[in-house]
Amino acid sequence: MTHPGHDTRVTYPDGALEADGLVLHTASAGDGLVAVITDTTSFHPVDAAWPDQPADSGSLFVGGTEYPIVDAVVAASDGSALHLGADVPVRKGTEGWAFLVAHLVRDGAGIAEGDPVTVRADAAARRALSIGHTACHAASLALNRALAGDWSKPARQDALGAPDFDGIAITSSRILPNASVDVYRLNKSLRRAGFDTAAVAAERLDELAASVTATIAEWAAAEAEVRIDRDGDGLTDRRYWVAELPGGTARIPCGGTHAGSLGELGSVRVEFEAGEDAGTPVLTMRTHATPPR
Structure with a gap:
């Protein structure tokens, strides 16, 4: 060609x-x-x-x-x-x-x-995926906040200054209509980095889900504004998801599509599941949004 x-x-x-x-x-x-x-x-x-x-x-x-x-x-x-x-x-x-x-x-x-x-x-399909992607970012930041006290060593920080469990441990992320699924590996390198994996033990997951869900609800109630900043209009020009959250501005590299505010997410529910992948413990986070009609 x-x-x-x-x-x-x-x-x-x-x-x-x-x-x-x-x-x-x-x-x-x-x-x-x-x-x-x-x-x-x-x-x-x-x-x-x-x-x-x-x-x-x-x-x-x-x-x-x-x-x-x-x-x-x-x-x-x-x-x-x-x-x-x-x-x-x-x-x-x-x-x-x-x-x-x-x-x-x-x-x-x-x-x-x-x-x-x-x-x-298609507008409806785009909106559903955009809601799912924005909810995914909000959930990752809320998860990092909930686990911030479970590190014994300094760790890389996320966009709001919390230890970046999501960025360090994530192995896959899938955006679904009005939802997302993120999988984290709880391997030896994560423990050596200072994370206490007991914080995500099966018996603590309901408490963790409630904490993460409550944080997202706070941000959604504030109708935190979301925008995309970009360096240019080419496919590979860097783009950033920027959210004006009550606790500060979050800026995350991202090439996806998004809602215009966290208020568009409506009611958000986060669930966690413990499992294994080839003998390595994994944590799965499922985020579900129910946008207002």
């Missing part, structure tokens, strides 16, 4: 659902799918490096025809080939590479390079 020269311009961080642009390239994505690269998109893709938030739902509109988008993934090209999703061979931001949003559609033979295109994301 011809080197696109720059990363895809993305408008979804500002909340945009629709974007007009041009088709830069199309390529087979296997299984009967066609990858459509546009110069601009409002469509949030899955990032294989940290696939926490699913892709938006929606369609491409080209020449009066609607093409439902089956999936959207981060892709990359050095001008010689297009690499999709998990097949991208380099880290984002690698010099000489352009990082792109690939919209995967069926029956895309009628789409050609240079065609004007409109990208449209």
Whole structure:
């Protein structure tokens, strides 16, 4: 493919659902799918490096025809080939590479390079994932606060100055509609870092859930404002989730989509579950939001 020269311009961080642009390239994505690269998109893709938030739902509109988008993934090209999703061979931001949003559609033979295109994301699906992602960040900060007294050594701090249990112990995060699931490994390195894993013993999890839930409720009642700050409009430009919480401003690197305030989360409930992964204890945090209608 011809080197696109720059990363895809993305408008979804500002909340945009629709974007007009041009088709830069199309390529087979296997299984009967066609990858459509546009110069601009409002469509949030899955990032294989940290696939926490699913892709938006929606369609491409080209020449009066609607093409439902089956999936959207981060892709990359050095001008010689297009690499999709998990097949991208380099880290984002690698010099000489352009990082792109690939919209995967069926029956895309009628789409050609240079065609004007409109990208449209579904508003309800976007909102549900945005609520889930914002609730996930709030829960992580509230969890760190609840566990702040359970460290015997200085630890890396989170955006509010508490020891960053979430950032240190997390092994996976998944954003769901109005919900999230985060898994933490309670391994030897975490204990050596000074964390007392007895704080997350099974018999203490109900108490921990009540504490985390109460903190989020406080922030939601204050209708803490949320915004996305970003260094530029390219796909790989750094973006930050910023929340004006009652206890201070939290600023967290994040490439996802979000609600405009914690008040939009409505009622939030956090649950914990103890388990094991290949013999290593793990803690699972499930966050559920019930936004007001």
